[in-house]
Amino acid sequence: MLDRLAMVLRADPHRPAVLTATALTGRSRVRATTGDLTNLTDRYTAALARHGLAAGDTLGLAVRPGPRSLAVLLAAYHLGVRVAVLDPTAGPDVLTARLAVAEPALVLADAAAQAVAGWAGPLARRAHLALPDLTRIAPVRTVGRRLPGCAPALPASAGPPPAAFDGDGDAVIVFTSGTTSRPRAVVHTRSGLSAGMRAVTGLVGPQPDAPVLGGTFFVLVPALAAGAPVALPDRPPALLARQLTRLRPQATYLTPPQLRAVLDHSPRLTGQVFSGSAPVSAALLGRVKRAGADRAYGVYALTELFPAAAVEEADKRGYAADGDLVGRPLPGVSARVDDTGQVWLSGAGQADRYLGEPPMAEVATGDVGRLDGDRLVLAGRCKDMVLRAAENIYPGLYEPALHAPGVALAVLVGVPADDGDERLVAVVQPEPGADRARLRAALRPVLDRMGSARPDRVMFARVPLAGRSRKPDRRAAAQVAARVARDG
Known part of the structure; x- marks a missing residue:
C-alpha cells in the first residue's frame, strides 16, 4: 500500500x-x-x-x-x-x-x-x-x-x-498503556501495516478525486493511494460542521466524541461516515444518517489490529438481542471466544508483538463477547465487570439499550457499598436540550427489560472521557456516581 x-x-x-x-x-x-x-x-x-x-x-x-x-x-x-x-x-x-x-x-x-x-x-x-x-x-x-x-x-x-x-521489519511503535516503570507498546511491521491499510481500502472503497476527511494515517494513506485528496478535520465542532457541509466528502472518519459534538451543530453529511476507537451506538449512527449520510458504520478496531469488524447502522439498529453488535470480521480477520468469554483476533494486519515481548500468534482483545453466527457481539471489557449480589454483570451487554432517544452517552458502573457489595449505577448523559422527564419515561421500559442487571440508580450527568480517543472513563464515572450517592 x-x-x-x-x-x-x-x-x-x-x-x-x-x-x-x-x-x-x-x-x-x-x-x-x-x-x-x-x-x-x-x-x-x-x-x-x-x-x-x-x-x-x-x-x-x-x-x-x-x-x-x-x-x-x-x-x-x-x-x-x-x-x-x-x-x-x-x-x-x-x-x-x-x-x-x-x-x-x-x-x-x-x-x-x-x-x-x-x-x-x-x-x-x-x-x-x-x-x-x-x-x-x-x-x-x-x-x-x-x-x-x-x-x-x-x-x-x-x-x-x-x-x-x-524487506519486512518494524514500521511503527504505538504506546497504548502501562506505567512509568513498565510502558507497553504495540509494534507493527511493514507488511502488517500494509495489510491493515488494504483492509481499510476494501471497507471504504475510496474513489479518485472526491475528498476524504479523517485524521489518522490508516485513513489518509489508502485515500491518497486511490487518488483521493484528504482533509484533516477542524477541531472546533462548529467549524467542523461547516467543513463537512461545504467539503461534501465521499467518506468521513471521526471518533464518537467528535461525531456527537459536530452533530450538535447540524452539519449536512454526505457519503459514508465511519466511527470507531470507542463504542459506537446505534442511536449515534442513526443521527449520522438523519444528518444526510448515505451509510453510517461503526468500526471495531484495536491498536493491535485495525480494522477488525464493521457494522452498518441498519444492521445495528435491527439487532434486538443483548450486547453490542460490532459486525462481521473483515476479510482476512478471524475471531474466536475462549472459555472465559474473552474475544481473540488474528489476521494479516495484526501487530507483530508488544515491544520487548515475543511475537504474538493472535491478539487478546480484553473484550468479553460471543459469536452470533458469523457476527461478533461484545458484552464489555473483562476488567469492567461489576459483581453485585454474587452475580457477574458485564456492562456492555446492557449499555446499548440505554441509548434511548435523547441519550447522548450512557455507561453502567459499579460503586462500592457499605456492606462490601457493589451497587450498579447508570450514568446517562442527555443530548443538549433533551427533556429529562421524557427521558426517564423512555428509559423505564428499557430498565424493566434488564432483569437482574437493572441498575440500582439512574443519574443524569456528563460521562467523563479520557485518553487520546476520548473513550468513556469508567473509573471517573464511578467516582462521580459515588460522590452523588454519598451527598444524597
Missing part, C-alpha cells in the same frame, strides 16, 4: 493531495499537491539518511498531523526506519519512560511540540498537553518553521533519495 502511494504521488505532481479546512471560505484550497508531498518525502528521506538513520533504527515523531508528518512517515518507511509516535496527552513522566524503552536515535519535532516541552508548558498543561524535555532523550531536530529556542532544523538535502529498503 505504501509503495503504491509513492507511485501515485509521482504519477501526477499537480493532483490535489491535502486540502485546507473549508469552514471559513466555503471553498476548499489545496494545501499540498502530490508533487509537494513527493518533494517533502524525498528531502526528509535524504536528510534522515544523511543524519545516519538506517533500517532498524527508531525515529521519535512529535509533529502535528499534516503534510509534513505524512512525509516524515513515508521517508521513514522508505529507509526501513521505525517510527515511535509521541502523544503529548500522556504526560511528561510517562513519555520519558516510553521513549527510554523505544530508544530513538533521533526525535523530529515541530515548533509547537517543542513549545509544549518548553516555554509554553504551563499554558499547555491547562489543555492537558505536556512533553518532557526532548533533548534529554535523544538528539532533536526541528521540522517545519523554526522559532527561537527550537532545536536546529533538520537540514534539507538535495539530490535523489537513497534506494528504498526492500
Whole structure:
C-alpha cells in the first residue's frame, strides 16, 4: 500500500493531495499537491539518511498531523526506519519512560511540540498537553518553521533519495498503556501495516478525486493511494460542521466524541461516515444518517489490529438481542471466544508483538463477547465487570439499550457499598436540550427489560472521557456516581 502511494504521488505532481479546512471560505484550497508531498518525502528521506538513520533504527515523531508528518512517515518507511509516535496527552513522566524503552536515535519535532516541552508548558498543561524535555532523550531536530529556542532544523538535502529498503521489519511503535516503570507498546511491521491499510481500502472503497476527511494515517494513506485528496478535520465542532457541509466528502472518519459534538451543530453529511476507537451506538449512527449520510458504520478496531469488524447502522439498529453488535470480521480477520468469554483476533494486519515481548500468534482483545453466527457481539471489557449480589454483570451487554432517544452517552458502573457489595449505577448523559422527564419515561421500559442487571440508580450527568480517543472513563464515572450517592 505504501509503495503504491509513492507511485501515485509521482504519477501526477499537480493532483490535489491535502486540502485546507473549508469552514471559513466555503471553498476548499489545496494545501499540498502530490508533487509537494513527493518533494517533502524525498528531502526528509535524504536528510534522515544523511543524519545516519538506517533500517532498524527508531525515529521519535512529535509533529502535528499534516503534510509534513505524512512525509516524515513515508521517508521513514522508505529507509526501513521505525517510527515511535509521541502523544503529548500522556504526560511528561510517562513519555520519558516510553521513549527510554523505544530508544530513538533521533526525535523530529515541530515548533509547537517543542513549545509544549518548553516555554509554553504551563499554558499547555491547562489543555492537558505536556512533553518532557526532548533533548534529554535523544538528539532533536526541528521540522517545519523554526522559532527561537527550537532545536536546529533538520537540514534539507538535495539530490535523489537513497534506494528504498526492500524487506519486512518494524514500521511503527504505538504506546497504548502501562506505567512509568513498565510502558507497553504495540509494534507493527511493514507488511502488517500494509495489510491493515488494504483492509481499510476494501471497507471504504475510496474513489479518485472526491475528498476524504479523517485524521489518522490508516485513513489518509489508502485515500491518497486511490487518488483521493484528504482533509484533516477542524477541531472546533462548529467549524467542523461547516467543513463537512461545504467539503461534501465521499467518506468521513471521526471518533464518537467528535461525531456527537459536530452533530450538535447540524452539519449536512454526505457519503459514508465511519466511527470507531470507542463504542459506537446505534442511536449515534442513526443521527449520522438523519444528518444526510448515505451509510453510517461503526468500526471495531484495536491498536493491535485495525480494522477488525464493521457494522452498518441498519444492521445495528435491527439487532434486538443483548450486547453490542460490532459486525462481521473483515476479510482476512478471524475471531474466536475462549472459555472465559474473552474475544481473540488474528489476521494479516495484526501487530507483530508488544515491544520487548515475543511475537504474538493472535491478539487478546480484553473484550468479553460471543459469536452470533458469523457476527461478533461484545458484552464489555473483562476488567469492567461489576459483581453485585454474587452475580457477574458485564456492562456492555446492557449499555446499548440505554441509548434511548435523547441519550447522548450512557455507561453502567459499579460503586462500592457499605456492606462490601457493589451497587450498579447508570450514568446517562442527555443530548443538549433533551427533556429529562421524557427521558426517564423512555428509559423505564428499557430498565424493566434488564432483569437482574437493572441498575440500582439512574443519574443524569456528563460521562467523563479520557485518553487520546476520548473513550468513556469508567473509573471517573464511578467516582462521580459515588460522590452523588454519598451527598444524597
